[in-house]
Amino acid sequence: MVSGTQLMEKVLFKIAKQWIAGNTIDDALTSAKNAYQSGRHAIVNKLGEYHTSKKQITTTVNEYQKIINSFRKWKIRGAVSVKPTQIGLSISQKECYRNFEKIILNARNAHVFVWLDMESSEHTDETIEIYNKFFSKYERLGIALQANLKRTEDDLIDLLRIGAKIRLVKGAYREKASISFKSKEDVDKNFVKLMKILFKKGNEFGIASHDGKIIKKAENLSKKYPKKFEFQMLKGIRDELKPKLIKKKFVVSDYIPYGVNWLPYSIRRIKERKRNILLLGSSLIQS
Ligand code: FAD
Structure with a gap:
C-alpha cells in the first residue's frame, strides 16, 4: 500500500519534472x-547544499568535471553553477577552495x-571572497548577487571595479528584515536599480528573472x-517567452538543475506561484 508521504512525493515528482532534468548526470x-x-x-547545477x-x-x-568535459566534447555553449556549501564550505574554507x-x-x-x-546571507562574504580569489585566475567566472539584500548595491559596485561577471537575481532565501527588503515591491525596485548599474558599468552579466x-x-x-548580457531563466519556467527573446537576438x-535532492528546490518553485500550489492541490485530488 502507498503511504500518504509516498503519494505526496510521487505527485510532487510528477510536477517537479518540468523544472528538473532528472536524477542523473x-x-x-x-x-x-x-x-x-x-x-x-x-x-547546469547539481542539486544539494550544506554537504x-x-x-x-x-x-x-x-x-x-564530467559536465564540463562533455560540454567541451560536444561543443555546447554551456556553464556549470556551483553552490559553495555543496563543495566543502560547510566543512572549511580550505576544503571548499581545494575543490573549487x-x-x-x-x-x-x-x-x-x-x-x-549565492546562498543565504551568512555565506555572502565567503562567496565573494571565493569569487575574488578565483576570478584573478580564471576570467570566465561569474557570481550571483541578490536584489533582496540591502548590502548588494555596495557589493555590486565593488565587484564591478574588478570587472566581475554578475548574475542578478531577486534572492531565494528568507532573510532578516534588518538586512533585507521584504516586500516584492521593494525587491523589484532594488532589482531595477541594480540592473541599471549593471547596464551602465558592467559587461557579460546575467539578468536572471522570469518577471515580464x-x-x-x-x-x-x-x-x-549595448552590453554583452544574457537572460537566464529556470528550466521549465516562461518557456513561451524564451523563443521570443531569442528571435529578438x-x-x-x-x-538546469538535476539530482536526487529535487524536493526542496521544487517546493521553492511551487511556493513562488499561486498557480503551482493549485496544480499541486488538483494533482493530489486526481491521484
Ligand atoms: P518573481 O517575483 O518570483 O516572479 C515574477 C513573475 O515571474 C511572476 O509573476 C510570474 O509571472 C513569473 N514566475 C515566477 N516564478 C514562476 C514559476 N515558478 N512558474 C511560472 N512563472 C513564474 N536565487 C538565489 O538566491 N541565488 C542564486 O544563485 C540564484 N540563482 C538563480 C539562477 C537563475 C538562472 C534564476 C532564474 C534564478 C535564480 N535564483 C537564485 C532564484 C531567484 O532569486 C528567485 O527566487 C526566482 O528567480 C524567482 O524570482 P523572479 O525574478 O522570477 O520573480
Whole structure:
C-alpha cells in the first residue's frame, strides 16, 4: 500500500519534472543538449547544499568535471553553477577552495564558464571572497548577487571595479528584515536599480528573472547600453517567452538543475506561484 508521504512525493515528482532534468548526470546532459538544440545556452547545477560528507562532496566535484568535459566534447555553449556549501564550505574554507580549484582548472582547460550561486546571507562574504580569489585566475567566472539584500548595491559596485561577471537575481532565501527588503515591491525596485548599474558599468552579466516587467526594462536598457548580457531563466519556467527573446537576438540560458535532492528546490518553485500550489492541490485530488 502507498503511504500518504509516498503519494505526496510521487505527485510532487510528477510536477517537479518540468523544472528538473532528472536524477542523473545523463539526464542533465540530455537536457542541456535539448536546450542547446532549441537555441538556448545551458547552465547546469547539481542539486544539494550544506554537504559535510567528503564522499558526497567528491561525487559532486567529479560530476561538475564530467559536465564540463562533455560540454567541451560536444561543443555546447554551456556553464556549470556551483553552490559553495555543496563543495566543502560547510566543512572549511580550505576544503571548499581545494575543490573549487579543481573545477576551475578543468573549466579553464575546456573554456567553460563557471557560475557561483549565492546562498543565504551568512555565506555572502565567503562567496565573494571565493569569487575574488578565483576570478584573478580564471576570467570566465561569474557570481550571483541578490536584489533582496540591502548590502548588494555596495557589493555590486565593488565587484564591478574588478570587472566581475554578475548574475542578478531577486534572492531565494528568507532573510532578516534588518538586512533585507521584504516586500516584492521593494525587491523589484532594488532589482531595477541594480540592473541599471549593471547596464551602465558592467559587461557579460546575467539578468536572471522570469518577471515580464523586469525583462521588458532590460530589453529597453539594452538599446541604450549595448552590453554583452544574457537572460537566464529556470528550466521549465516562461518557456513561451524564451523563443521570443531569442528571435529578438537576445541570448537566453536555461538553468538546469538535476539530482536526487529535487524536493526542496521544487517546493521553492511551487511556493513562488499561486498557480503551482493549485496544480499541486488538483494533482493530489486526481491521484
Ligand atoms: P518573481 O517575483 O518570483 O516572479 C515574477 C513573475 O515571474 C511572476 O509573476 C510570474 O509571472 C513569473 N514566475 C515566477 N516564478 C514562476 C514559476 N515558478 N512558474 C511560472 N512563472 C513564474 N536565487 C538565489 O538566491 N541565488 C542564486 O544563485 C540564484 N540563482 C538563480 C539562477 C537563475 C538562472 C534564476 C532564474 C534564478 C535564480 N535564483 C537564485 C532564484 C531567484 O532569486 C528567485 O527566487 C526566482 O528567480 C524567482 O524570482 P523572479 O525574478 O522570477 O520573480
